[in-house]
Amino acid sequence: MLSSFTTTGHLLINVFIFFLTVLTLISALDIAGSPEKITTFDNSNSNSNSNNNNNKNGFSGNDERSPYNTRINVNHLNQPYHERAHPKQFILSGPLMHNNKHVQQKENAEDRQRRYLEGAGAVLNVSSTVIEENQEITVTWDKIVYAGPNDWIGAFAADKNLTLFTSPIKFKFTATGSGLKHHHDAKRKGGGIVTTTTPAPPPQSGTVKFTLVNYRKPIKFLYITGNLQYPQVVAETEVVTYKFPNRPTGIHIAFGHGGTTMLVYWMAGGEPSRPGMKWGLKAGELTNWIDAEYKAKPYSPGDFCDTNLQPAGRQGYLEPAAHMHVTLPDIPYDTRVYYQIGDSAHGWSLETSFLSKPKPDPERPTTLAAFGDMGNVENDGSGQHSWDFNDQGEIPSENTTNLIANDPLSEFVLHIGDISYAVGYLAEWDNFFKMIQPVSSTKAWMTAIGNHEQGYSKSFYPGMDSGGECGVAYNSFFPFASQNPKAPFPERQPWYDFVYGNVHFIIMSTEHDYTPGSTQYKWLEFAFTTVDRSVTPWLVFAGHRPMYVDSAFPGDQQVAKQLQGALEDMLIDNQVDVALWGHFHTYQRTCRLKKGVCSQDGVQHMVIGMAGYEHSPLPPKPASFIAKRDATYWGYLRMNFQNSTFGQLSYISDQDGSVLDNYQMSKEQHTALIARDKKKKMKK
């Protein structure tokens, strides 16, 4: 969730910060990739620390029962990023180098002397200047004369002519104190209160470790001191380059429109030569070849929105990789396809495989993993822009992903909005794709768009929730998920449907007009007419913001009412079996609902925004329509449609794969529908 409503406080702070500072032009740094020779790479998740379950690092969720009080899979510095001036929002006053004229005009003689001393003596070194993807790198600082409590070290896309500033790709503070004070307060039930104090300054020398996924560009680390308005660079490292910056990354599979078409997407730095896919139906025999279509520059800063205030088109911008994809048509149903993607100039992925779509069949069992609001996390404990888990990113997202990777039952993924939570800091999309690749390279990763992909000043629900991305990044990465993938970004229609086994899925965008008369509404009406219950007895509908939700937040209820007014009749009339929603970061299963009342003729609604982001607060008393709710755990919904009449919805804990809720569905009541569609077909 974290909608425009809920983030108001943060956004106001951000806006305040923005207006405090003098905005200057932020230029993205464009560095050409270097030539490579290697021809394979490892797409395994071997550097994940997910098994390091004993690594207590002091993070906790906002719920004292949170399993993350004891189990976290990232290393860290145990710092409350949230309480400090935020490096990813530091930016803004433009040049921060020693010759920053703006700073020079403002500072007094004492400051000037201090800056001189810092600049003169400070040292920042890296353990290696050429790195492999995901290699740990140690950054050592020394002789920082006036180290301050909010000093930090950031990784930046850099070249030799770095003169302008932008947000760090990732960062860590150099002070290790928590900055929090716990007081015992007998009057307060449950224990102590917490106040924020200034952490102790860091030592004048020390080390910090970073692990970098493949951001393709040379990286430079800077040591930053100063305050929010006038941060200063006191030391910088040599430029660190990737040994193989142009290897393929972000492999993800999707179902194509109709038939057995499968789509394979990936990204790579540098200029593609002849990218494509080698494939075959037997392991080790990749005798077929398909050329990839690609976009060398899928987007540029000008494509983004609200660029006067929001990060996507300015301080959060990172030069994108080329986006490649192949379309694999007419492969047999339910068949394992082995493949490698890549380019002879830049390297190939390791051979892996996926299963093609099954033939639509009412008795063919279908199982998938569904969830919303997952996000990404920094494996090395670096800070992110976001506000959850003390700005550490969506910590549970990695457990959820790993569990799905090891779930042999779930054949594909349905991720219904709030995908990476990059929110304008585009390097975080790279983190996300690195995290999901073990799943998304072997199982289709189907999506819906959320407010954190689309929300901007002129979207259907105006706000700043996408950090200026306004759907550009989402539609670049998931073009299959719209009606018009070749249209200019502002015209994209990110809604679609697909059939898998015995289920028909209809996916809407709650971030675009869906009210009667709108383009999307008309399309939804049409999509329902294409459903044939005699082939796909099960019908699943999905969107990001919920039509029903147990939330005390008025904004959620306003949207829910609007969705009910516009679309509930359509869902009821078409006898949708399950409606999936995200946005509210809990698990909620309702009774079958018809116009707010439990009814056997109603629709089963599920809120499944519990894949990674910190929990949303549940009202103390459950709403009348709630059958089960949980804000203790994270995880995903395993949906199993065993045959034409029996289905099961299981809430799977990201901790250990255990089933936290199990709901069985029988569809005897839909036999009339199936008979109707059979008759329709016979008439044709």
Ligand SMILES: [Fe+2]
């Ligand atoms: Fe959301």
